[in-house]
Amino acid sequence: MANLAKLSLSEEEELMYTDQLAAILDHARDIMALDTDDLSPTAHPLELRNVFRPDVEAASLSRDEVLSQAPASEDGRFLVPRILGEAP
Amino acid sequence: MGALIGLGASAIAEMVSSKEISALEVTQEHLALIESHDKNLNSFLQITADAAISAAKEVDAKIARGEDPGPLAGVPIALKDNLVTRGLATTCASQILKGWKPPYSATVVEKVSAAGGVALGKTNLDEFAMGSSTENSSFGPTKNPYDLKRVPGGSSGGSAAAVAAKFAPLALGSDTGGSIRQPAALCGIVGVKPTYGTVSRYGLIAFASSLDQIGPFARSVKDAAMLLQVIAGHDPKDSTSLERPFPDLISNLDKGVQGLRVGIIDELIDGAAPMVGDALMASADSLGDQGAKVEHVSVPAVTYGLSAYYLIAPAEASSNLARYDGVRYGLRVEGQDMNETYVSTRTKGFGAEVKRRIMLGTFALSSGYYDAYYAKAQKVRTMIIDSFQNAYDRFDVLLSPTAPTTAFELGAKAADPLSMYLSDVCTIPTNLAGHPAMSIPYGLGENQMPIGIQVLAPALGEVNMFRVARAIENAAPTITKGLFWN
Numbered sequence: 030m031a032n033l034a035k036l037s038l039s040e041e042e043e044l045m046y047t048d049q050l051a052a053i054l055d056h057a058r059d060i061m062a063l064d065t066d067d068l069s070p071t072a073h074p075l076e077l078r079n080v081f082r083p084d085v086e087a088a089s090l091s092r093d094e095v096l097s098q099a100p101a102s103e104d105g106r107f108l109v110p111r112i113l114g115e116a117p
Numbered sequence: 118m119g120a121l122i123g124l125g126a127s128a129i130a131e132m133v134s135s136k137e138i139s140a141l142e143v144t145q146e147h148l149a150l151i152e153s154h155d156k157n158l159n160s161f162l163q164i165t166a167d168a169a170i171s172a173a174k175e176v177d178a179k180i181a182r183g184e185d186p187g188p189l190a191g192v193p194i195a196l197k198d199n200l201v202t203r204g205l206a207t208t209c210a211s212q213i214l215k216g217w218k219p220p221y222s223a224t225v226v227e228k229v230s231a232a233g234g235v236a237l238g239k240t241n242l243d244e245f246a247m248g249s250s251t252e253n254s255s256f257g258p259t260k261n262p263y264d265l266k267r268v269p270g271g272s273s274g275g276s277a278a279a280v281a282a283k284f285a286p287l288a289l290g291s292d293t294g295g296s297i298r299q300p301a302a303l304c305g306i307v308g309v310k311p312t313y314g315t316v317s318r319y320g321l322i323a324f325a326s327s328l329d330q331i332g333p334f335a336r337s338v339k340d341a342a343m344l345l346q347v348i349a350g351h352d353p354k355d356s357t358s359l360e361r362p363f364p365d366l367i368s369n370l371d372k373g374v375q376g377l378r379v380g381i382i383d384e385l386i387d388g389a390a391p392m393v394g395d396a397l398m399a400s401a402d403s404l405g406d407q408g409a410k411v412e413h414v415s416v417p418a419v420t421y422g423l424s425a426y427y428l429i430a431p432a433e434a435s436s437n438l439a440r441y442d443g444v445r446y447g448l449r450v451e452g453q454d455m456n457e458t459y460v461s462t463r464t465k466g467f468g469a470e471v472k473r474r475i476m477l478g479t480f481a482l483s484s485g486y487y488d489a490y491y492a493k494a495q496k497v498r499t500m501i502i503d504s505f506q507n508a509y510d511r512f513d514v515l516l517s518p519t520a521p522t523t524a525f526e527l528g529a530k531a532a533d534p535l536s537m538y539l540s541d542v543c544t545i546p547t548n549l550a551g552h553p554a555m556s557i558p559y560g561l562g563e564n565q566m567p568i569g570i571q572v573l574a575p576a577l578g579e580v581n582m583f584r585v586a587r588a589i590e591n592a593a594p595t596i597t598k599g600l601f602w603n
Contacts, residue, residue, distance in 0.1 A: 034435060034479045035442075035459045036472055050477055052535050057424040057490070060497045070495030071502060073327045073357075074313045074551020074576075080356040094220040100449035107444050112455045 118603070119146030126192045126286040126340040130233070133191035136180060140191025144173035144235050147193045151237065151284045154602045159259045160269075160279040162198050163206060164238040169193070172235045179233075187233030188347060194229055195279040195288040198239035199246055199322040200331070202226055209322050210254035211244045213466025214447040223320020224355070225289060225331050225348045232347045237285055240275030244468045245438065246296055246324045248272050249540045252531055253470040260527070261304060262600045263566060267524040270300030270540075273334070277304040280334045282600055287344050288334040293324050294426055295520075295544025297332045298556040302519035302569020305558040305596050307341045307586070308334050310544075312576050313551035314359035316345075317352030325433035326357075328426075328548040338557065338587045342366040345579075361577070369580045374407050374588045377581060380414035380512035382573075385543045389521045392562035397518050400559050400570045403592030404516075404585065414512060418504035421497050422546035427538060428481045428494035429549070435478030441466060473534060502550045509575040514585050517543050519556040519569035543571060553579050557586045560594030567596060 031038045031046075038046065092105060101108040121129070121143050132138045148166050155161050179186045196202065199209045201219035208214050230236065243253035251259040251274025259274040261267040262282035269278040273290030277300035280288045290297040292310035301308025309332040316331045323329060333344035349363035381401055386394050405411045443449035443462030450461035467475070481490040508515060520540055530537040547554040553576070556569040570589055574582035 030476045030479050030483070031472075033483065034472075034475045035456075035463050036467070036475065037460050037464045038472075046473060046476060049473060049534050050480070053427055053477060053538070054480075054490075056535060057428060057494075060421050060424045060493060061489070063421065063497060063500070065493065065496035065500065068496040068499045068503075070492055071498040071549075072495060074502075074549075075357060075359075082353055090220045095445075098217055098220065098446050100443060100447070109444055110451060110453075110455050110458050 119149065121146045122150055123283050124286065125337050126189065126335060127343055129192050129286060130188060130190045133176065134180065134186055140173040140176040140235060141170065143191050144169050144193055147237060147285060154282070155284065157260065157265060157601060158262060158278055158282055159257055160240055160275040160282065160284060161195070161238045162208060162210065162241050162256055162275070165205060165236060169235050169237050172230065176233050176235065187231065188343060189229065189232040189234035192234050192287060193237050193285045194234045195237055195240045195276055195285040196226060197242055197273050197276045197288070197290045199242060199291060200226055200289060201320045201322065202239065205239070207239065207322070209245045210242045210256055211466065211468065211471070212255050212448060213441045213462070217447045221320065224317040224352045226320065228348050229289070234287070240279055240288065242275055243272035244471050245322070246272040246291055246293060247434070247470050247474055249295070249299055249537050250530065251275060252527065253468060255468050258527060261524045263305065263598055264524065265601050267526050267566065268303065270303035270520070270524065272296040274300045276334050277301055277306060277308065280336060281306050282602070286336065286340060289331060289348070290334055291321055291329055291331050292548065293328045294430060294548050295541040297334065298544050298554060298569070298571060299520045299541060301334060301556040302558070303524040303567065305567030306334055306336050307338055307555065307557055308332065309341050309345055309555040310547060310553060311345060311349065311579065312553045314357050315349050315363065317355040317358045319352055319354040323437040325430040326437065327433060328430060338583060338590045339367065339370060341555070342370060342583055364580050366579060366583050370583055370587050372584055374404055374409040374585055377409045377514065377585065378512045379404055379409045379411045379585065380508055380515045381411065382416050382419065382515050382517040383413050384416060384420050385517035388542060389518045390523070393518045393521060393523070393568055396559045396562070396568040397516065397570055400589045400592065401516055404588055407588050407592070409585070409588070414508050414515065416504050416508045416515070418501045419546040422501055422549055423538060423542050425494040425497040425501065425549060426545045427477070428490050429498065431474040431478030432481045432491050433478065435475045435482065438471070438475055470534070498549045501546050505546070505550050505552065505575070513581045514578065515573040517571045517573065519543060519571040523562045523564060523566035523568055547573055552576050553582055555582060555586055557589045558593060558596060559589065561596060561598060565598055
């Protein structure tokens with residue numbers, strides 16, 4: 030799970046979380062026994078529908094202000110470490 | 118202590134508007150009190166004294182020019198630090214947002230300022246609003262102003278403690294599973310979670326988007342109504358915000374409770390401490406005396422709220438918090454490649470509880486477990502909504518304790534996450550249903566700590582909810598215990 034969530038755990042943390050998450054999931058067993066076959070799932074309290082705004086131009090956030098808060102940027106873009114390996 | 122400390126928001130707005138006092142002196146007195154006493158309470162992460170003073174001067178200047186200063190004229194207000202403020206550090210009490218200054222402000226922050234409110238600073242919280250005691254803040258816990266050895270509740274513990282300590286008459290918080298109502302109860306003040314969609318979430322840093330809602334803290338029901346009135350309303354920047362006009366709470370506040378049908382939720386009394394149960398019954402009796410029809414009601418599915426919530430909220434959080442990857446804002450711990458950068462940044466930046474919930478949510482959503490956990494919890498969510506609907510066919514509002522106990526001691530539940538989660542058992546079902554609910558203080562327990570009563574209403578039922586809250590407030594024993602500084 031930690032790997033999927035892009036987290037790295039020490040051995041000690043692994044043991045702690047394994048116990049704690051097991052206790053929480055154990056508590057959740059009370060709902061596993063419920064008969065919910067006839068119920069549809071609720072993902073959201075409101076009846077969701079697509080929301081559109083009129084197609085008119087409006088100002089967006091200032092690019093410079095946004096980039097000034099990034100750990101690294103260059104030429105108007107976010108700068109990140111290398112993603113791909115060396116070219117052959 | 119200044120003479121203006123302890124005045125409510127409505128009194129301050131009235132006196133400032135009529136030039137009896139200036140917004141500047143109100144602001145200065147509150148800042149001075151915070152300056153001398155917040156080191157013991159740790160309710161603020163950042164105090165924005167200069168900005169507050171210029172905002173107050175602007176209110177006074179408007180009044181001098183004969184312009185309308187707005188309904189919150191000169192009223193000091195504290196903002197939970199998960200509401201973004203342009204150019205002012207916003208941390209969510211996390212190391213991962215260290216140094217970040219947002220490029221925009223939340224809609225609620227803009228609305229409060231346009232209404233003449235004076236923001237004093239940003240308040241402490243459990244990291245990313247995940248917790249019930251404010252002990253999960255990476256900047257140290259906030260204390261309870263009635264007993265510094267106890268927690269203020271959470272996650273909006275800084276906002277609740279600041280209002281209870283009279284550092285500000287008003288504050289904003291956010292409530293995903295009880296994070297406004299539970300700390301309001303533990304600190305002896307009023308806290309409101311409005312109907313989902315009533316208040317724009319634009320600029321509220323997301324925890325669980327289908328549950329999160331912003332709401333007010335105040336020391337009276339009327340002041341809470343006043344602030345909710347200012348922040349409610351449609352916002353095109355939040356696609357889940359409701360387009361209905363928000364009703365006038367203030368003019369309905371004192372209509373009494375004659376004929377209103379009030380149901381006491383049996384299932385939520387069972388797990389409560391006896392002193393909390395006694396206070397609930399006393400508040401119910403007082404509603405009966407004032408003409409309400411009070412009966413017990415069973416809402417069986419609420420007992421499953423906790424289990425459903427601790428699958429749904431972490432699932433949504435694991436997705437929402439994927440954005441903290443060291444690319445666009447805040448902390449970056451550089452690794453050999455991009456993947457290593459993600460992992461090192463998140464491992465260093467997130468605290469223990471946030472990691473716990475991200476992993477729980479990742480599990481609930483993972484292939485092979487999705488149907489058994491996440492999908493099951495969503496069906497139970499439907500069951501809870503149906504169970505409430507049955508009760509609201511017969512009742513206008515429902516009553517329960519806000520929290521099963523009064524404020525517990527710092528550290529008491531820190532090592533056992535499940536016992537901490539249980540302190541939200543009464544508040545969680547409301548979030549799952551998207552309904553409104555609020556907490557009203559009802560005297561002290563035998564341990565001399567405040568008790569909160571929760572009033573719940575169906576979606577859009579705020580008018581009746583506030584009428585009942587006001588009636589409970591009228592009957593509630595006054596809290597005579599002194600604060601830590603007096």
